Amino acid sequence: MNTSNITNVTTEDKVYAGIFSLIMVIGLPLNAISLWILLRRHSLKSPNAVFMVNLALSDLLLVFTLPMRIHFHTTGEWTLPKGVCLIITMFFRTNIRSSASFITFISVDRLLAVVYPLRSRHLRTSCNAWKGAALIWGVFLVVNIPEAIGFLKHLQNHTEHSCFESHEYKSVTRSAIIYLQIVLLVTMLAVNIVCTVMVSWTLHNHLSDSAKVRNKVNVMLIFAINLVIFCTCFLPVPLHLATKSNTRITPLACLTVLSCCLDPLMYYFSFDSFWKKKEDVGREL
Template structure:
């Protein structure tokens, strides 16, 4: 009885955490998206990647009521609802990691190779990269959805928010590939951070052109924190086949939706100014 009561309390705590993330993250990302579209438009690749990141976070936040309902009431979700929620969560993790890495690489090119990268740092190329990310992960969703439906057909009960269920419907190859993908993107972010910090503090000519070096480095710091605390724990937990609950780690992953707007603010010296006043600033 005590174990059951403890489990029920934990579920309510999870419902409260997801609720807080939704209440905070929804307006933050909605306002950030509005500012990015209205004030900065798509005149810089940085803005393009941030718009796509904000869209990914908004989609993830919109799916949170399903998790809140499940944890608050203990009611199992329907097959389609469960599939929808899980696919959105996985796509948010992957797409967020991709767009954050694109933002880091764009900052690297802007600071370290400002002249040689002009032909690469265009809105057109940024949209091509964003389209590639969305298209690739949508294709990956096909075998995942098929595996999910096959598992449901062979089991009368399911709980798609548990780690053992995640493993049962996901091929090991996909889990390993996701780990490799996240570690690779993290490595890219680390390299970008080191190169930009080295350039800013060792090349006076470049450093003088960057108006706010602290903001630039804060962007990279936020990126690394998001990767280490939000993106890596869930796939590592699944890979290690731990029997502990995966829900606290999912809470950390979804928390990235509240941290990403900080990056938007620090990315532009004039975040609130009109787009014609901002131009192509770093």
């Protein structure tokens, strides 16, 4: 049995196992600590904090699936039940969609706070933020149902001991969801770009004294990180599936999972208020 497993493991699989292991080692503590600080030091009455908490939860869900990916690339075959493969696949797809959505919400919230601080007060409430977060999770749960049914049928009709490369199975429903996902991701990327331009213009024209330059840099770092994550982590996989390329999807999956390590940069390096107590956060944007 061990000899068979060893022969199935290629050098490429060992590299993938190492990459996923490194991402898990970095991403798990980063997101766990981020979530703890957000819940402990920040009031969830802030819409920005609400979106960040949900983003950290989304990343943690993905990180928890990495041990199974590491197991697969270490042994060379999928030895766990097909239901586990189904769950991991759904978590992977949900992470792309939910993370992109929460990042976009964070960008829009920063836009409203910087460009329309007074007119947006009635919109930027924790109640609206929780409604938006609940809507995102609810929509993706509904979308996952037909996807999960189709993917499970695919797994049951194939006897090969594989899981993750089965992302490339073909069905009408799957193709429609892939193209819809591309449209949504491109739309959200456009929203992030517009937010970046508008906030940059506003800060350039209204923040001129040296005391506020650091705050300006911090705010723009959020948008820079968001754009990098979108272009590097979220777009490659659906574009790959849409083009029906015969190349392996695993390298692109590594980029997607990398978002678990990049997202916490918004918390640690973009917000001075991240380290402050609840009573001090209210003075920030």
